[in-house]
Amino acid sequence: MTGLTEAQVASFHENGYLVLPDYLSQTEINDVLTEANTLLHNFDLDTHPLTQFTTGDDDTTDHVGDDYFLESGDKIRFFFEKDAFSTSPDPTTGRATLLKPKNLAVNKIGHSLHTLSPPFKSISLNDRNAAIAKSLGFIDPRVLQSMLICKQPSIGGAVPSHQDSEFLYTDPPSAVGWWYALQDAGPGNGTLGMIKGSHKGAKGGHIKRRFVRKTGASGTEFIVNEGPALPKGMEEEKVSEPSEDDLEILEVKAGSLVLIHGNVLHKSEKNTSERSRYAYTFHVIEGTEGWEYDQRNWLQPPKGGFSKLYQ
Numbered sequence: 414m415t416g417l418t419e420a421q422v423a424s425f426h427e428n429g430y431l432v433l434p435d436y437l438s439q440t441e442i443n444d445v446l447t448e449a450n451t452l453l454h455n456f457d458l459d460t461h462p463l464t465q466f467t468t469g470d471d472d473t474t475d476h477v478g479d480d481y482f483l484e485s486g487d488k489i490r491f492f493f494e495k496d497a498f499s500t501s502p503d504p505t506t507g508r509a510t511l512l513k514p515k516n517l518a519v520n521k522i523g524h525s526l527h528t529l530s531p532p533f534k535s536i537s538l539n540d541r542n543a544a545i546a547k548s549l550g551f552i553d554p555r556v557l558q559s560m561l562i563c564k565q566p567s568i569g570g571a572v573p574s575h576q577d578s579e580f581l582y583t584d585p586p587s588a589v590g591w592w593y594a595l596q597d598a599g600p601g602n603g604t605l606g607m608i609k610g611s612h613k614g615a616k617g618g619h620i621k622r623r624f625v626r627k628t629g630a631s632g633t634e635f636i637v638n639e640g641p642a643l644p645k646g647m648e649e650e651k652v653s654e655p656s657e658d659d660l661e662i663l664e665v666k667a668g669s670l671v672l673i674h675g676n677v678l679h680k681s682e683k684n685t686s687e688r689s690r691y692a693y694t695f696h697v698i699e700g701t702e703g704w705e706y707d708q709r710n711w712l713q714p715p716k717g718g719f720s721k722l723y724q
């Protein structure tokens with residue numbers, strides 16, 4: 414396996430992301446979409462705690478952080494869209510009621526499709542991705558989480574601007590996201606928006622806050638990052654803030670892979686269109702000595718540790 418060319422690696426480091434069109438074959442896309450639909454139709458609604466995926470970006474909700482979420486690192490679990498629920502609960506059961514069939518109400522499935530679902534595992538833990546990780550300088554790359562993000566028609570919620578290393582912090586930062594479009598994504602159906610170059614120290618790409626488990630209480634919170642804020646080799650002075658002028662709205666076809674630097678700001682808008690925008694993403698961190706996985710991170714390693722990308 415060849416990995417990335419020198420020009421591709423340079424472009425990744427210049428922009429903080431890299432688009433690789435036609436990365437997945439049509440068979441791989443079909444296999445994971447079939448699996449996604451099976452999972453979405455078959456999960457049990459009656460025993461589900463009806464956890465919604467919320468980002469805490471408005472004044473009315475916190476970021477999701479219940480036990481169903483916190484214990485999902487080695488499971489396949491389903492998180493609902495906030496807008497999929499009726500404003501009043503069922504009068505007889507007191508339970509929240511869905512306005513849509515469950516398969517059209519899920520925001521995301523997470524966080525261990527890469528170990529538990531064969532079609533997703535096959536597009537995650539493979540030699541081709543290992544070669545890419547090697548090109549990016551990983552010594553012992555570990556896949557630590559994976560998600561299918563559905564961006565359902567009309568209700569698929571926005572993801573506010575963030576850096577992935579805020580959520581998956583190592584000391585020093587090392588996260589890289591693999592994001593596959595499983596359906597065409599563009600303006601209108603909540604595609605990715607990338608702030609070009611915003612990962613750089615010179616653009617203020619430091620990790621300033623971290624998403625962690627609360628100490629002494631259940632739930633999650635953002636705290637100020639007191640550890641290293643840039644990956645090794647990126648110790649630049651902060652000279653300016655990232656600017657929305659550098660926003661690039663990606664238009665990508667199903668099967669494209671977008672590699673996302675853990676320090677680059679990115680986001681996606683609400684899907685206001687009638688077409689869904691399924692994407693599958695997993696994240697890789699450096700697992701070798703000299704990079705410490707933080708014990709307060711919301712996601713903690715399963716028994717046996719995170720999945721090795723180099724077999």
Ligand SMILES: O=C(O)CCC(=O)C(=O)O
Pocket residue numbers: 562572577590592603604605679680681692694
């Ligand atoms: O797919 C999306 O809408 C956002 C994904 C994202 O921001 C991420 O995986 O870090």
